[in-house]
Amino acid sequence: MLTRNRRRTPSTPSSAFVPDAVEIHPRHLQLGDEWVASFAITGYPREVHAGWLQPLLTHPARLDVSLHIEPIDPQVAAERLRKQLGKLESTRRHTAARGRLVDPTIETSTEDAYDLSDRLARGEGRLFRVGLYLTVHARSEAELIEEVSALRALTASLLVDAKPTTYRSLQGWITTLPMGLDQIAMTRTFDTAALSAAFPFTSPDLPPPDVTSAAAARGVLYGWNLGSQGLVHWDRFSCENYNAVILGRSGAGKSYLVKLEALRSLYQGVELAIIDPEDEYARLARAVGGTYFPLGNEGIRINPLDLPIHTRPDGRRSAPADALSRRSLFQHTLLSVLFGQSLSARERAVLDHAVTDTYRAAGITEDVRTWTRQAPLLTDLRTVLDTSDNNTARDLASRLHPFTHGAFSGLFNGPTTTPPEGHLLVFSLRNLPDELKPAGTLLTLDAVWRRVSNPAIRRPRLCVVDEAWLLMQQRAGAEFLWRMAKSARKHWAGLTVATQDVGDVLGSDLGKAIISNAATQILLRQAPQAIDDIVRTFALSEGERQFLLSANTGQGLLCSGTQRVALQAIASNAEHQLITTDPAELAAMANDTAADNADPSAAADDLVLDD
Template sequence: MAKRQAKARQQPASSASAFTPDAISVGARHLEVGGGDFVASFAITGYPREVHAGWLAPLLTYPGRVDVSLHIDPIDPATAATRLRKQLAKLESGRRHTADKGRLLDPYVEAATEDAHDLSHRVARGEGRLFRLGLYLTVHAATEQALATEVAAVRSLAASLLLDAKPTTYRSVQGWVTCLPMGLDLVGMKRTFDTAALSAAFPFTSPDLPPPDPTSVAAPAGVLYGYNLGSSGLVHHDRWALDNHNGVVLGRSGAGKSYLTKLEILRSLYRGVEIHVIDPEDEYARLAHAVGGTYVHLGAEGVHVNPLDLPIHTRADGRRTAPRDALLRRSLFLHTVLAVLFGEELSASERAALDRAVAATYQQAGITADPRTWTRQAPLLADLAATLASRTEPGAHELAARLAPFTEGAFSGLFAGPTTTRPEGHLVVHSLRDLPDELKPIGTLLTLDTVWRQVSNPAIRKPRLVVVDETWLLMATEAGARFLYQMAKAARKRWAGLLLATQDILDFLRSPLGKAVIANAATTVLLRQAPQAIDEIAEVFNLSQGERQFLLAADRGQGLLSAGVQHVAFQSLASPTEDYLITSSPEVLANLPDTEKDSGWVDVP
């Protein structure tokens, strides 16, 4: 016996003892747990007649410490039908007795009878089920006086939600244990709920981002961004329900911009949104392959883009259509193309020479103002350079000489032939990583132009999202920034949204066109920021002092979601499968199978 006692003394304490309080002082309506935590528990006995989605979220956003516990027991259909029949019999009997005595009908009984009839019909048709729900609250405070103040505040909040909170008098221990994550209901004060009311009890919306229609009781739409850092509620956001569908994601390097963008892309695909991505670092290739998307590898051998292509759309019946001013628009777009290629605006004489040369180049290819000629093979950039070299007006020869590296020199591969791909699909990723740095701005511009053709196709009626990662590549040039601004203004009319992500925040904010693009974005996500940029960001986005400090100290994946005047701090949340598809962590990528690793390298003997 002594040996067994010594052995027991030598054994370490169980892991459960680490979470067990040293002492509990039990009162009639409260407990003192561990000598410094005063708690009081309540059971909800009265509920509102009608509820909306996320109606319990205000309890979770209470600034004090409050535990909210839901205990749910399903009721089998046979028992539910029997109970409903008995309840209806009681209500109808009471109504008839009241009518026989000539008394006024009780409006509460009338409402309960109507609800019981409606519920019985839905249960009989299999449109819902019945559940027993117990809702309990536990309030925490540091002192007994502070507990009384917190209890009064929580009961007032519950009353504003039409909830009747009754203290668990002389059952304070049972009430406290019921709110612990143990799955035990020792109070047993439950109410019958149907499926619709029970589903609305879960906090699937954030009260900081109100729904577009506050009167709607429908389930929240949009994309799940993560969970609210101020509560346990989830943050849903629907960009398609706002005035415009544009958005920007701003954050320093390593803050999680691409991760969050890919997460929104993946979840938007579930809703049937068509997505086009401009990917400068080849970060979206694995995601595209996993979901059966289209991958366009610019810079690879044999992949060409012709900036002189006319925007021709093919309708569902096989007919090909184009805007009435397609040729004029393409001629004007070529001015932007050359300005981005050269990195500066063209002079007046160069613009005049280019305008005449473009018209002559199309005529040489048999393309005129007659729309019937627009389906012919478009000329190439080399044909335009040859036309400029053959003309005598001022500036033509200078333009031809400046175009030489892009038509017959080191950078001619991208423009060496007709466009090789017509990207279509639910997810199209345009990779720019293998383009030389000198061609990345023009590659971004031409890809945006290709995407805009798809977006402006009148034969397709579905929401489309255009994602431009590392937007600073295009904003670095005046012509590229102007094109992006025009696209941001016109996207809403095509049921499209423009999502921009960048880490060069100061350059973005100091550009007049950059500020204009932000002004045309109804959704803004701010991730961790550098101290050098926080002052300008706080001024542009009207941030409070607390929000400034949050953005300076935010962990990876934490950010501030802004929709109009509403701000909510959140933590992005991804499942293990989603994390595997969207992560850009070098440690994870290094352990991928060879079939999933980058194939852009070749063996050199």
């Protein structure tokens, strides 16, 4: 073992960039408090796709990837290739003359050599000497052993042979430093196409869904690419699922991006339903002729016991075979959200019998023909519970009293006012009491889901849940959102979950499950307190971490699988006026409107100009 010591001298600026000591072992180095091991790639697969080494860059451990490239003179390359072809052809003829079986390896190598020779002769590429080296870092020897095992498993999955730089560990580490020195010299000859595919760097632009198509980009225009200055188009309905999650701190432009995507999705014929906690989508709904439901206002009600009755194209009405059972189960979820805690097993049993009795009192039984009758109300359910001899039932009735006859009864004390229909549905929760906002979110999601699951109407749909933390604070609400995220794709629908409270999403298994079921993930500017959770969950690099901490309003990362792109949301002037929530801009627009209304001559001039 050779040890080289270097003392740190405070007066020497370069001392901050060198280790205290370097201990050289046969297969690893100890650099101060750090342990490193280096590897050289000696074997490669025969066929690869573009960017096939990208998993090396997204490896969760600290891994240095060094790619050394040296061009070969075309004349030298042609001469060497001619000699290699001669050896391969001689081997083939010798095998044939002796009557032996054909060696598949020799046959494949000969075909590849002839193909490469033809491309070089036509000037379609060049040859290069390429060396690929890896160095893995750890904080202890035991951790280094684990990281080396993980790296070997990763390289094996990529069908490459990683050999340790035994007895040349120092040279292997120097080779992976950004100094351009290849002291291992274990290279392989690559042509231009193979070299370009081996680059472990992805394009700053998102790949189109069909790389062989020359058609214009489909989907929604989100903005422009901060890396290439190109445009970022993304079609959620071309992914494996249509869900999306948008995470960003307050003021990062989260709602702005959600409204921009919603408006441009309407251009594509997508039907939208939006749960709006702050009444931010009212102007957008009025501008495009959408349907606006201000929950909490007088006369706006949703009956949680409504059955999902659908009208088929032939005019007949139908419902799912298990509709009554599903409505009974939904009452369990609703009461758990209303009470702020999960129901016990005894309470669930009592509630199940009470719901059945409530429907039966309204003339609704297991017979499907009775399901078109008027559905009972939550008040009827409380009455059944209150008249029961069971103490648990009477306790449930007393806890339901505020929502049927008390301060919070306005949302439930009557049948559903208007069926949710239209190309854009906006459910505003602003006027609901804070205690009812989780229940209001759940009820609107249930109403939207009954429309989405209607088999008689098949069209692409998106359901947007803005400020989803309102519902995810309670486990029953998070479970309903999770089930919807898992089942939406089967009904040609996508769920958009947008929230500024990252902790409620990443702090639970259900929240992480919702993220894992979203093929489209958009990360906007993050708070320093939440960035570590974001980095761990999405396996972000240090550069991406710093970008999310310093991003401007409307800037973020669009992630889908291994593809990531930094974007800046952009909107036209007309779109901006519909979706902005800047108080100063809204006040200026209100003043302009008031000035136009106060000046009849100006209005007349506008009419003349319009004509």
